[in-house]
Amino acid sequence: MALDYFAPGVYVEEVDRGSRPIEGVSLSVAGFVGFTEDVRGDAELFKPMLVTNWNQYLELFSKPGSDGYTDFDAYLPFAVQGWFLNGGGRCWVVSIGTKLPGSELPPPEETGSKLFTSGGKPSLMFNLKLPEAGAAPALPSSSGRITVSILESEPKPLDDDADEDAIPPLNTGEFFSVVVRNGNEILERYDNLSMNPQVETALADYVLTALEASEFVTIANLSQSGQALSRRPRNGSYEIAPPPYISPLENLARDVQGARNDKTGMQGIFEVDEVAMIACPDLMRVYQEGLMDLDQIHGVMEMMVSLCENSFPGPAYRMAVLDAPPVKPGKNENRAVPPEQQKPQDVFNWLREFNRRSMFGALYYPWIKVANPRNGGRPILVPPSGHMMGLWCRTDETRGIFKAPANDTPRGVIGLAYETNMREQEMLNPVGINCIRNFASYNRGFKVWGARTLVEPDNVQWRYISVRRLISYVEKSIEIGTQWVVFEPNDQDLWARVSRTVSNFLERLWREGALFGGSAAEAFYVKCDAELNTNETMMLGRLYVEVGICPVRPAEFVIFRISQWAPNQ
Incomplete structure (x- = not known):
């Protein structure tokens, strides 16, 4: 109710007097x-x-x-x-x-992530680098996995002391960058890379040589033959999984x-x-x-x-x-x-x-x-x-x-x-x-x-x-569906509301066929009164509600009693 009224007028107040329905929980997970x-x-x-x-x-x-x-x-x-x-x-x-x-750790070629060329041929293989030789790998997780991205790049620019008339190197399309990420964090980046082992260092770096210094990945060249452009890995992002735990x-x-x-x-x-x-x-x-x-x-x-x-x-x-x-x-x-x-x-x-x-x-x-x-x-x-x-x-x-x-x-x-x-x-x-x-x-x-x-x-x-799960269903549903009762005034009005809430829930179960009885009174009872809630228990802050239900049980043994019958002539 409102605390006070000063000016004449009509005041509308919301009063919560009804019971709150109990929604059944799911026990199917x-x-x-x-x-x-x-x-x-x-x-x-x-x-x-x-x-x-x-x-x-x-x-x-x-x-x-x-x-x-x-x-x-x-x-x-x-x-x-x-x-x-x-x-x-x-x-x-x-x-x-x-x-x-106790299994043996598989060789790197079985656990590595293989990158392919635009023509679908093997190009490079990446593995996570272990902390030290023979050490157990870190546990794989969403945050611990590494992503390697292959991006477009170009040849190295001319040195500052080069002639003004020097011609910039031609970008043949063979050059690429490798970016190592953990989530959105960039751990390492290598630019001006090539698949040509004999590439001029003034022009680019051979990818295996450049990534030898990586703290996070190891790399192997899977390409067999061909020009650097045809052996170049296609652009994209690739997840590098750790070796299996x-x-x-x-x-x-x-x-x-x-x-x-x-x-x-x-x-x-x-x-x-x-x-x-x-x-x-x-x-x-x-x-x-x-x-x-x-x-x-x-x-x-x-x-x-x-x-x-x-x-x-x-x-x-x-x-x-x-x-x-x-x-x-x-x-x-x-x-x-x-x-x-x-x-x-x-x-x-x-x-x-x-x-x-x-x-x-x-x-x-x-x-x-x-x-x-x-x-x-x-x-x-x-x-x-x-x-x-x-x-x-x-x-x-x-x-x-x-x-x-x-x-x-x-x-x-x-x-x-x-x-x-x-x-x-x-x-x-x-x-x-x-x-x-x-x-x-x-x-x-x-x-x-x-x-x-x-x-x-x-x-x-x-x-x-079915009986064990039904009782668990009732108990858990009542537990979750009556949380609103905590710290409410412990009086006859609350007793009636709680009884109504639980009774409505159990009556719904009875109508669905979960409880045995020709009527709701035969199928269950809910007791919340002064006999259960004495002055002593209320002084302790306790509210007692007694619930009894009669669950249906499976007809495990079906017995037909058959005998000969002769009607009266």
Whole structure:
């Protein structure tokens, strides 16, 4: 209200008495950690980068003109492609390298940036100069990459003491300048250059000789023959990428884990608030290559699940989608095997050995067969986590977050590592291993045939993925949608407004089919009254609101009871 009134007249005041609607948050954004072919553009190694489609992924994490996959069959590109194929939208990607840890540094001719003549023939090759011979390269980033520009130039001008009648040298078009930049900052500039090794120094400088003094780049002459003009590189700007970062084996686990303060690695993904599902498919690649043993793999998985469980100060809302390592647990064998050799009993025994239970984790079996562009489109077996998270997102969009992401077809899948039958799934399903099945005999194709979390089997309240995600959706939406309540006068008027706000949100969910009940009163309740908010709690500055909801649960087992019936004559 106005503070005072002095002159007679009509005063109009705005009074905010209505409830503010709660807008549902999105829990359909994924986070991926793994190896990529390259790291360029605005992307940085170990830092989460937003990717909204496959083309954008190629711009950030593949070499120019490439298909985005790697020569060592990293699983991350397959997972991200599967995410988008199955309906995934935004995702965040963390690259932990472009080569497997412990690999040899490729020779400069493989990592250098090649410049071509106007006729398309090789001219020059540039590489970043390392700090010292054999030293590890700096991590590639958008600010650390160098740009080399080739510009028009001319022969050197005549000396000041030359005869007045001297004829200036003829500009044959062979001369050019090299400008080395870091962003918009010019680091070095070399003018009056030529591709002719025997060029007169009074006329120009041979490009290799001139750039020997460069502090930032090294240069090689790729041209074979011809005149200086025909060997001249064409004008333009070229990105000079550093050599790939190759992690020492002892640093691999630390690189994957990252650091929260630096927002790197797995912990960097958890600093992105909108990420609600996490996968690290290349854990399986490093395990297959023998770069991590099973205990180390379990350590990373444990970290993923624990980070999902801990979302202080708000409610936990993320889920980790795990992949089953291709292993046959036993007394004398604890090493990777081909994924097709891992049978249902093996994954059952592995999960018992891993022995980590959580309502914020999910596991799918078996591995899936997809096309590999790096091998002529021939099939390759990959972990299913990326495809499954994409299917989660598609279910959210088409049906709602309350619908179990199951009995649906995973896109991009052309086969399975193992075709589980019903009897085998009877062993896996009760312990939370979700099967991907082939229902060819029913002419139904491949189906995701499980929707359980990795919670303890006897904890039936949090058994289903859809229930866990629906409750997280409600909690997170209410948390964000009621921020306006903080520091409001704690009285009956506020209690009524808060109750109305939350009730309207839950009634909308009930009408959409997310809550069970024949009426709104049967589906949920919201309590905010003097019984909860006593004088003592108000003196402490606290407002308590009690909310109860009845989520719908998937019909996992459909039982028809059929008997013979004889009508009365």
